[in-house]
Amino acid sequence: MTDPKKDEIVLDCAEFQEQLPQMFAIQGEIEERPELRAHLATCSNCSALVRDLEYIAEQARLLMEPTHDPSPEVWSNIQSKLTGHGKPN
Amino acid sequence: MLQGQLMNETTTKQQPGAFRRNPPIAGEAEAIQSAQSGNQDAFSKLYALHKRRVYTLCLRMLGNVSEAEDMTQEAFLHLFRKIGSFRGESAFSTWLHRLTVNLVLMHLRKKGLQLVSLEETINPSDDDTPKRDFGSLDQRLTGSVDRVTLERAVAELPPGYRLVFVLHDVEGYEHNEIATMLECSTGNSKSQLHKARLKLRDMLRHPETMGEGVAK
Numbered sequence: 001m002t003d004p005k006k007d008e009i010v011l012d013c014a015e016f017q018e019q020l021p022q023m024f025a026i027q028g029e030i031e032e033r034p035e036l037r038a039h040l041a042t043c044s045n046c047s048a049l050v051r052d053l054e055y056i057a058e059q060a061r062l063l064m065e066p067t068h069d070p071s072p073e074v075w076s077n078i079q080s081k082l083t084g085h086g087k088p089n
Numbered sequence: 090m091l092q093g094q095l096m097n098e099t100t101t102k103q104q105p106g107a108f109r110r111n112p113p114i115a116g117e118a119e120a121i122q123s124a125q126s127g128n129q130d131a132f133s134k135l136y137a138l139h140k141r142r143v144y145t146l147c148l149r150m151l152g153n154v155s156e157a158e159d160m161t162q163e164a165f166l167h168l169f170r171k172i173g174s175f176r177g178e179s180a181f182s183t184w185l186h187r188l189t190v191n192l193v194l195m196h197l198r199k200k201g202l203q204l205v206s207l208e209e210t211i212n213p214s215d216d217d218t219p220k221r222d223f224g225s226l227d228q229r230l231t232g233s234v235d236r237v238t239l240e241r242a243v244a245e246l247p248p249g250y251r252l253v254f255v256l257h258d259v260e261g262y263e264h265n266e267i268a269t270m271l272e273c274s275t276g277n278s279k280s281q282l283h284k285a286r287l288k289l290r291d292m293l294r295h296p297e298t299m300g301e302g303v304a305k
Binding site for chain 1: 129132133136140141142144145146148149157158161162165166169230234235236239240243254255258259260261264276279280282283286287289290293
């Protein structure tokens with residue numbers, strides 16, 4: 001009779017963190033890989049790290065809305081190029 | 090060749106990230122049509138409608154006000170020359186967005202930033218590389234980051250990190266699209282994004298180490 005625990009992969013923090021780029025790139029990767037879940041369940045530092053990185057990715061959407069205007073000189077320069085002071089190259 | 094490539098890229102691919110924020114704009118279709126006939130008032134209307142989006146994109150990709158203004162100017166001059174080739178196969182703002190991204194990337198290449206091999210050429214120094222995190226739990230980020238702080242932190246990212254972060258997490262491009270645009274592998278794109286987020290985490294946990302914002 002085989003011991004199911006015998007085949008379990010146990011990751012340390014460094015090994016777990018090496019997996020993070022791929023884990024974040026593929027949706028459902030954590031659910032698919034028991035060794036990732038197991039490490040997350042037992043390591044408070046790595047689970048805090050994952051939570052923070054997920055939070056940063058979510059907060060990036062705050063930057064989606066354009067919030068900055070160019071100075072009026074930008075349009076002046078465009079206009080002068082359009083009206084013959086220089087045709088656009 | 091570059092211009093042909095630029096316009097091909099703007100017409101053949103519909104970009105999912107940009108679609109998320111592309112509601113129809115009143116008067117835009119008429120302005121496009123008139124601008125295609127050479128009407129400069131119509132072009133000025135298109136500028137008014139899209140300047141903020143184009144400029145903000147340039148600013149976030151470049152992290153520098155002066156360069157962002159120059160690239161905004163270039164993007165609209167390029168638009169003026171090429172608007173006749175807009176066929177409406179994607180939303181106009183999507184088309185303009187992609188045109189702008191490609192112009193900024195070309196600008197960065199001209200400046201000598203080798204996008205071909207991000208890992209080797211724009212990997213920051215060891216001092217900038219985010220450390221592996223085995224740290225304490227004393228400062229959780231959740232719920233603590235506002236837009237202004239995040240924007241400041243993004244502006245301070247090394248160029249390669251910033252590009253991939255802005256293109257993926259802000260603008261919604263997929264890794265395979267970024268890999269094509271930057272001529273790198275998807276693995277490289279994933280790795281750069283991860284390092285960018287780690288670096289942001291470091292900065293956001295210690296905001297006192299950040300500068301005042303985007304460079305003038």
